[in-house]
Amino acid sequence: MSKLILDEVCDFDLKQTFECGQCFRWNKELDGSYTGIAYGKVINVSQRAKGMEIDNITPLDFESIWRNYFDLDTDYASIKNALSKNDEVIGRAIKHGSGIRILRQEFFETLISFIISANNNIPRIKGCIENLASDFGEKIGNYKGKMRYAFPKAEVIAELTPDDLSACRLGYRAKYIIEASRQYMALGDEKIRALTSGVTESDEVLAEVMKFSGVGPKVANCILLFSLNKRDSFPIDVWIKRVMAKLYGFDERDIAGMRQFASKTFGEYAGIAQQYLFYSMREERSE
DNA sequence: AGCCAGGCCCAAC
C-alpha cells in the first residue's frame, strides 16, 4: 500500500462529493481528508491544489476500482455547461456544488443503504450502515487505529432474521433489507449483470429495482443514479420538493410535474442536476 | 419536547 498523487483532476471537491448525500461510508478526518470504504477496500483521500492524494491504495486498485468509482473519465465541465445553457436557475445551484461528482457505487450496497435511507436522516443512516458492516461485514484490516469492515454480502444478510439485526437499530426497515437481500440472491448473476452493465433501458431497470422490498420510486431512482449509471434518474425526496417549489414554483405535491420538468429541462443529466439542487438546498439550511 | 428525516407498505377507496 502506498500513496498515489493525481494531478489535474478537475471538478472534484471532496466535501461536496462525499457530503451531498449520495454515499454513507466516507468520513472526514481531523486533517480534512476523507477516509472511505468501498469494494472491500479502505482508502484516504486528501484535496490538493489541482487534484487529489490517495493513501492506502495500490496502482492496480486505482485502475480497476477507483478510477471508475470516482467517475474520473467523465467531463463534468461540459455537463455543467450543457445544464446551465438552457436554464439559469440550475446555473446558480451549480455554483454551490460545482465540485460534485456522482460516484459509481456497488449495486447491493446501494440497494440496502437507500432502503435504510427511507424516512431517516443522514447521520442516523450512516450509523445504521456502520452497525451493519461491523456486525456482519468482513474485516478489511486496521487503518488509522480502527478496524474497518466491508459492507456485508447479500448471502449473509439473506440468512438473517429481524432479531439478528436488532442491534443495528434499523427499526421497521430490518425486514425490508432481509427480504431485499433474498430477492437479490434469487435474481442470479446473469440478471444482476444485465442491470449493472448499462445495456438495459432506464425505465426497465427502474421497474426491476422497484420490485425489491422497501424500494419505492424515490429509493429506486437513487439506486439508478448512484449505482446503475442512469444519470437521467431524478430522485424526488422532501428536499427536492422544497427546492423545486422554491426555485421553480412547483406545488410540493406535484411529483409528476417535477419529474416531467426535470426530464424536459435537464434531459440525460437530470440526476446530476438533481444533486446540484439537493446540495444547494441543504447548504442553505446549514447557514 | 416535539417535529422531522434522501418514503414505503398496505388497506380502502
Add this chain to the structure above:
DNA sequence: GTTGGGCATGGC
C-alpha cells in the same frame, strides 16, 4: 390508480 394512516429510531 390514487390516497392516507402507520411506522422504529434518534438527530436536532
